[in-house]
Amino acid sequence: MSFKSIKAAIIGCGRVAWMLEDDPLDTKPCTHMGAYRSFGSGVVEVIAASDTNNERLKAFGERYGVERLYNDYKAMLRDEGPEIVSICAWAIDRHRMALDAIEAGVKGIWCEKALATSLDEAREIAEASEAKGVAMIVSHLRRWSGEYNKAREIIDNNGIGTLQSIVCHFSGSLLHTGTHAFDILLWFLGPAEWVMGEIEKAAGKNDWDTPEDSGGRAFIKFRNNAYATIHAEARSYFFFEFDIIGSNGRIRIGNNGVLEYYIPKVSHYYTGLKELYAETFPEFEQRNIWTEALGNLINSVNGIEASRNTPRDGYMALELALAIHESSRSGDKVYLPLRESKIKVRSR
Template structure:
């Protein structure tokens, strides 16, 4: 069987990132669909006709629309990618579900508010539609192995975590909070402060802060100036060693605890070999689409579900609320949160 896929939003993640010759892996929804057996990329939609034509030609897509409702009515799509900004995700998801789509591959953050995320999750559950959120490191076996390594106690008790990110608590923070949840489990509380380091958007500030996890681990969140360079790192200090996830999650460094050569009776961290191979290809978009197909065909729960997307959004809302209240501790789950976030 061949599934018919369509993409709403032919910007960077929808179609454009694959124009970058430095990206050594498939980086867009269009690139992943056109390389996946069992999927035909049947239609594209964008308000911008120039992009529509450019990527329609590049990916040989016959259906081209400026109105997603017209696309859904005409194309009978099985799979819909939502690659527009988060404020539009709910209305596109609703139209996709009502048109009979079987799966939605939705960009992050899932939505602009918790109530919109709840409605997307409800609609998809009611109509038996697979909802996969593109927190794409979850599709990478490298991060899956790190999560398992932590779960199995490879690092001992995680005693401190420090994270560095740029470009907005919603835009990049959603990836960071989701990956921390993937590694460490549910977030119990958050504290935040507006960072002195600029974000790439005034509407989506950088926030420094703390996240407390249900098993007692605590993570410091540190924002850096997006104009200087881009960074995404997670440093985990366990009782048995230190793991630094570096290079935007493409590599990692591992140190283990041994007797100190410097001081008698003390132990220190020494460079060691991570028992996880970071050099394999990080084909997150191809893996994401393969996983979407698997969920459609087996009924399996997505590794990056609507609920996971909502949980990352809840942390964004909580830490933003705390920053508005000068860093006061905000407990999870949030009650009555009416915050609307702005994000790419």
């Protein structure tokens, strides 16, 4: 079956939209526009873009030969009629942008994370996209990673026994960075039962940190009786890693090339005991997370497969971040799902 080329547009022409393609160290493509370009105009073509920053918008247009440039994204949606929209603006604006795109009749949305800044906003996005039949992915990109898919396969196939606990480290920003981590915890462990946490008093100094979206620490119980410990303090370096412990093995996985698998073997040091020793991590298919994500969205628009990270998934990841804020404010354990949370955290 053949499909006609899809018209796409980008809202917000900053780092994740296209500028990170200039990073000489990152694997390409590593942005929305890089992913669109990798598919070619016969599959999908970016026909327009919008940004309130004229200098950035002009630079984007010149770089990629996109001529239809707008300061007003609503005018772009009205005049250009894109079928897919990438929402790369800050989280404080994504709620309104997503609803406007849905109302304008788009068929698919690729939304950056966090999905929104409050649960009410995230719920409205999810409900509106479902009501209109709009395919949507939230950019928790490890869902499309070969490494993380293999780690989940090992867990699902009892490769480390019963999953007991995960220790998670990342560098501050419970919404901007943390929703990546919370999405993986939910993907590996299922729904959470309760959260107890504490927010740092000051935010970090990374480009994406904001005064409200600070880091912290938390302890989370999941309904499958596994636990996660979160260490998300602001640091002078980037850190993102999971230490996954089971009754019969261990996986370490994270950024900076961390990918390890351990199983019990006869101890080299203690008679009659077993200890964990490193095994070669099982082979997996190397995938570019950006092209995999866009391919999933295109297939969802064409009715071939479902989204692998829906607005409901984005909602649940955001819920964990906001539950830590709730617990920090109350000084007590917070049970999930959150019913009446009115916390709103301004995040990039």
